[in-house]
Amino acid sequence: MEFFQKRCDIVINRQLSDTVYDIWLRCPEIYRMAKPGQFVNIAVPGFFLRRPISICEAAEERLRLVFEVRGAGTKALSQITDNIDIIAPLGNRGFEVDKYKSAVLVGGGIGTPPLKFAQNKLEKSAAVLGFRSKENVIMADEFRNVTICTDDGSYLNYSGHHGNISEPLEKLLASGEYEAVFACGPKPMLKAVVNLAEKYNTPCEVSLEERMACGVGACLGCACKTVKDGSEIYSHVCKDGPVFDGKAVIL
Ligand SMILES: Cc1cc2nc3c(=O)[nH]c(=O)nc-3n(C[C@H](O)[C@H](O)[C@H](O)COP(=O)(O)OP(=O)(O)OC[C@H]3O[C@@H](n4cnc5c(N)ncnc54)[C@H](O)[C@@H]3O)c2cc1C
Ligand code: FES
Structure with a gap:
């Protein structure tokens, strides 16, 4: 998987509901590579671990992220208006939109x-x-x-x-x-x-969510049970997913 670490300007940050925010980032290097189902891993100042958020749209050199404030990290993210450091695009092939x-x-x-x-x-x-x-x-x-x-x-x-x-x-x-x-x-x-x-x-095809750390398959933090050739194995949501064949995941 090919990905970049970039600091991207926030060009829009608006509120969709009491707890949900909608931000657009200017990412000319990344938006063209992004596929539906992939995600970005965001560095939030003051927090050691990055926060994973799905790519909601990619167009006109921009990525759109829509996220809910759940804890301290997403609360802090909702208040940033200038720029953020992201690693993206992360994840496997995403939803197979070219196949159907x-x-x-x-x-x-x-x-x-x-x-x-x-x-x-x-x-x-x-x-x-x-x-x-x-x-x-x-x-x-x-x-x-x-x-x-x-x-x-x-x-x-x-x-x-x-x-x-x-x-x-x-x-x-x-x-x-x-x-x-x-x-x-x-x-x-x-x-x-x-x-x-x-x-x-x-x-x-289903997109899974697990708590993540590295987001790139290095820390083994996001294991989930899947089936391969009839046997149960552990896969990693960040690298092997987050999108999986519905028949291959144990939910
Ligand atoms: C691939 C992927 C895509 C996601 N896409 C979206 C999205 O588009 N919009 C959205 O609102 N949320 C999304 N999430 C969930 C989002 O990452 C968490 O809500 C967020 O990390 C919570 O951080 P916090 O600091 O606010 O919460 P806290 O609970 O304070 O976080 C503490 C730690 O747990 C991790 N964590 C907590 N909940 C989750 C979770 N559900 N998934 C992964 N890590 C978690 C945090 O990253 C942090 O390291 C996605 C998660 C994954 C794995
Ligand atoms: S988050 Fe590190 S391996 Fe998936």
Whole structure:
């Protein structure tokens, strides 16, 4: 994997919700190499370990990152307005957008941003995005053919569904209109997506999240269980993923 360490100017830093930020970095050397599903590892001043964040979009010499404030590191990151030091693009091949013309994109909460980048590369797509409640909904108007699912049914406009992603996803899979499923979000959601894709014999790729340190396969900190040639092995989310074949991960 080829990657750079660069200090990049923040050209936009805006808030999408109470806790979610949307930043655009100027990275002329990196944006062209980036693939949907890959991520950047960010040095936050005052913190020893870098913070991994998925690439949400790459265009016009810029990378877009959308992140939620979870702890002290992302809180500090949200307050930076000048520039940041990143290592990027990291991860394997990402979602295989060149292999398929169409796909259903399934996002859970803050797993939604990298799917925007995948959508930009696909001829045809539908999106099923799940959130706890309407206050947590982000990027709803940035996706084509979108269904927004909320656990509490508080987002019930034209694109709203009360409940989790399973029912709308199953309808789309049953229609036979889409060649693949790309998903990013919490593990229980990924498990449901993988099972439904298998039921409809549809290829499925999932993006995993594990706590990371180096981000480049050197520290062995981000191990996850996968299956290769019928045997269980340990893979590294940063180097072998974060995108894996849904059939090859043990969720
Ligand atoms: C490949 C990848 C892509 C990601 N993409 C996004 C994204 O697009 N948007 C977004 O909001 N979040 C994303 N995350 C999660 C994000 O990295 C964590 O929320 C963030 O590192 C938390 O840091 P903190 O200092 O705020 O939290 P703290 O809990 O204080 O962090 C303490 C330590 O744990 C690590 N850590 C905590 N939670 C996670 C986590 N879920 N994943 C990895 N390391 C973690 C931190 O990096 C830090 O080293 C991604 C994670 C991975 C692995
Ligand atoms: S984070 Fe170091 S090996 Fe993955």
